[in-house]
Amino acid sequence: xxxxxxxxxxxxxxxxxxxxxxxxxxxxxxxxxxxxxxxxxxxxxxxxxxxxxxxxxxxxxxxxxxxxxxxxxxxxxxxxxxxxxxxxxxxxxxxxxxxxxxxxxxxxxxxxxxxxxxxxxxxxxxx
Numbered sequence: 504x505x506x507x508x509x510x511x512x513x514x515x516x517x518x519x520x521x522x523x524x525x526x527x528x529x530x531x532x533x534x535x536x537x538x539x540x541x542x543x544x545x546x547x548x549x550x551x552x553x554x555x556x557x558x559x560x561x562x563x564x565x566x567x568x569x570x571x572x573x574x575x576x577x578x579x580x581x582x583x584x585x586x587x588x589x590x591x592x593x594x595x596x597x598x599x600x601x602x603x604x605x606x607x608x609x610x611x612x613x614x615x616x617x618x619x620x621x622x623x624x625x626x627x628x629x630x
Contacts (some may be wrong), residue, residue, distance in 0.1 A: 506543075506550060506554070510537055511537060511539045511543055511544075512547050512550075512551075513546055514536060514537045514539065515535065515544065515547045515548065515551070516537070516556065516557075516571070517536060518531060518535055518536075519531075519557060519569060519570065519571045520571050522534075523596075523599045524570065524594045524596050525560050525568035525569060525570035525586065525595035525596065525597075526568060526569060526570070527566050527567065527568050527569075528544050528545060528548065528567065528569075531544055531548075531569075532544055534627050537543065537563060537611075538629075541560070548569050549579070552569070553571070554617065556571065557569045557571050558570060558572060558585050558594060559572060560616075560620075561616060561619045562588050562595060562620075563618055563620055564585075564588070568595045569597075570595070570597060570622065572597045577605065584597060584598065584601075584602075584619075585597075585602040585615065585617045585619060586614060586618045586619070587618070587619045587620075587621070587622045587623060588615065588618050589620050589621070589622060589623035589625075589626055590620060590621065590622065591623070591626035592623060592626050595618065596622065596623070597627075598619070602614060602619070622630060
């Protein structure tokens with residue numbers, strides 16, 4: 504089903520693209536340039552996830568973050584990769600390179616929801 508474009512949808516997508524990082528709903532609400540309520544933001548984000556425009560990340564802090572991943576391999580699911588949450592600057596980003604892992608014999612991985620937590624490369628330069 505084709506969805507119609509609205510100023511709210513355009514504003515949320517533009518903000519996610521320009522940020523270059525994953526954003527929580529409250530960060531989107533705080534930084535968006537148009538009047539939009541909380542329920543509409545969630546509705547827009549969930550539709551973007553359904554349509555494959557963004558992916559949802561559930562971080563170790565329990566919050567949901569949403570990201571447009573410019574570097575994702577289009578042949579794979581957009582959310583099927585590792586993310587990194589910086590405990591210093593509080594950002595979450597898609598890791599630009601593959602992270603290799605292994606699972607015990609007999610297990611077949613179908614999807615990944617993994618957030619590595621620590622100090623990002625930008626904050627590490629400062630300290």
